[in-house]
Structure formats: structure tokens, C-alpha cells
Amino acid sequence: TQLLEQSPQFLSIQEGENLTVYCNSSSVFSSLQWYRQEPGEGPVLLVTVVTGGEVKKLKRLTFQFGDARKDSSLHITAAQPGDTGLYLCAGDMGGGSNYKLTFGKGTLLTVNP
Amino acid sequence: EPEVTQTPSHQVTQMGQEVILRCVPISNHLYFYWYRQILGQKVEFLVSFYNNEISEKSEIFDDQFSVERPDGSNFTLKIRSTKLEDSAMYFCASSTATQYFGPGTRLLVL
Numbered sequence: 001t002q003l004l005e006q007s008p009q010f011l012s013i014q015e016g017e018n019l020t021v022y023c024n025s026s027s028v029f030s031s032l033q034w035y036r037q038e039p040g041e042g043p044v045l046l047v048t049v050v051t052g053g054e055v056k057k058l059k060r061l062t063f064q065f066g067d068a069r070k071d072s073s074l075h076i077t078a079a080q081p082g083d084t085g086l087y088l089c090a091g092d093m094g095g096g097s098n099y100k101l102t103f104g105k106g107t108l109l110t111v112n113p
Numbered sequence: 114e115p116e117v118t119q120t121p122s123h124q125v126t127q128m129g130q131e132v133i134l135r136c137v138p139i140s141n142h143l144y145f146y147w148y149r150q151i152l153g154q155k156v157e158f159l160v161s162f163y164n165n166e167i168s169e170k171s172e173i174f175d176d177q178f179s180v181e182r183p184d185g186s187n188f189t190l191k192i193r194s195t196k197l198e199d200s201a202m203y204f205c206a207s208s209t210a211t212q213y214f215g216p217g218t219r220l221l222v223l
Contacts, residue, residue: 042204042214100169101212103156
């Protein structure tokens with residue numbers, strides 16, 4: 001069973017602070033996705049990382065894939081109330097035509113004005 | 114921007130009834146998936162579908178579940194005889210490589 005552990009599970013910060021969310025596994029993933037999910041809605045893709053050590057930036061969000069492709073982090077700079085939401089990491093082990101995703105439990109971020 | 118759509122958005126049914134959840138994947142995508150998310154829990158893989166057949170299914174996807182691509186656009190999940198524990202959000206996803214999710218169908222089994 002592949003497990004993706006996300007930490008912290010809950011995070012409440014003030015507007016303007018920086019934060020980092022972690023996603024760790026003992027398994028190697030071909031790619032790892034970060035999604036954001038609002039209550040009652042489907043996960044919305046933020047980024048896909050595929051290469052060990054890869055860093056991608058999306059405005060104030062920085063995503064990093066670990067060198068061994070077993071872990072990833074999401075760093076948000078100067079958080080804003082609009083960043084509030086559930087952040088999910090999900091990995092696929094690739095191979096064949098499958099690409100099923102294994103999800104973490106998510107980090108629920110609250111940014112207070 | 115192309116998106117995955119799902120209908121209905123909400124479904125309430127009695128235990129033992131059959132339900133069909135519908136999805137329209139993104140048009141040029143080749144791989145299709147169903148996931149579910151029980152309230153407060155993580156998103157779980159149910160089944161993947163490629164080239165008109167199931168490519169993988171989880172242990173959750175037992176004989177009560179089936180999937181079908183009845184035409185060139187729709188992808189359906191059927192639950193033959195619903196149980197209370199089938200209550201969850203059901204998400205359809207499609208991909209060429211990266212998976213894009215639909216908004217989900219909230220299923221409540223009473």
C-alpha cells in the first residue's frame with residue numbers, strides 16, 4: 001500500500017505569513033500533483049512535478065519534488081485569505097496505462113485577515 | 114478551458130436502489146477514472162478505464178460497481194444495490210497524463 005503523509009493536517013496563520021506544507025512517502029512516484037479542494041467541490045489541479053529536484057513556481061506558491069521522488073513540499077509566501085482551502089498532494093507510480101492517484105489526507109489551511 | 118462535468122450534483126437514494134452517476138470527460142482524453150471521498154476522509158481510487166475496458170480497480174470496486182462508456186462522450190458509474198456506506202462524494206477524472214477532476218456527485222444513501 002502506497003501512503004502519502006501530509007503535514008501539518010491543520011494550519012491557521014495570519015495574512016502575510018509564510019508557510020510550508022509537506023507530503024512524504026516511502027514509495028517512489030513517477031509524478032506528484034498538488035490539488036486544492038474547496039468544500040463540496042472536486043480537486044483543482046495546481047501543479048504537476050515529475051523530475052527529482054524539480055522546483056515550480058505559481059505566483060506566490062513554490063512546489064518542490066524531492067531528489068528521490070518520494071516527497072514534495074508546497075511553500076506559500078505572504079499568504080492571503082484567498083489561499084484558504086484544503087491542499088492535497090497525490091502521486092502516481094506510473095507504469096502501463098493506469099496512472100491511478102494515491103492521495104494524502106490533505107492540509108487544511110486557514111489564512112486569517 | 115475544457116473541463117470534466119458530472120451529473121447529478123446531488124443524489125439521494127434508498128438503500129438497495131440502483132444509481133447511475135454520469136461524467137463527461139475532457140474530449141481528447143484517453144484515460145478515465147472514478148474516485149470517491151467519504152466525508153472527512155481522503156480521496157480514494159475506485160477504477161480506471163482505458164480503451165473501453167477496466168485497466169485497474171481497487172478492493173472497494175466490488176461486484177456492486179460497474180463502469181461503462183456508452184457512447185463517445187459519457188462515462189458512467191453504476192452502483193447496483195446501494196448500501197449506507199456508499200454515501201460519499203464521487204469524482205470522475207480524465208487524463209492524457211495529468212488527471213483533471215470533475216466537481217463531483219454527492220451521493221446520500223438512506
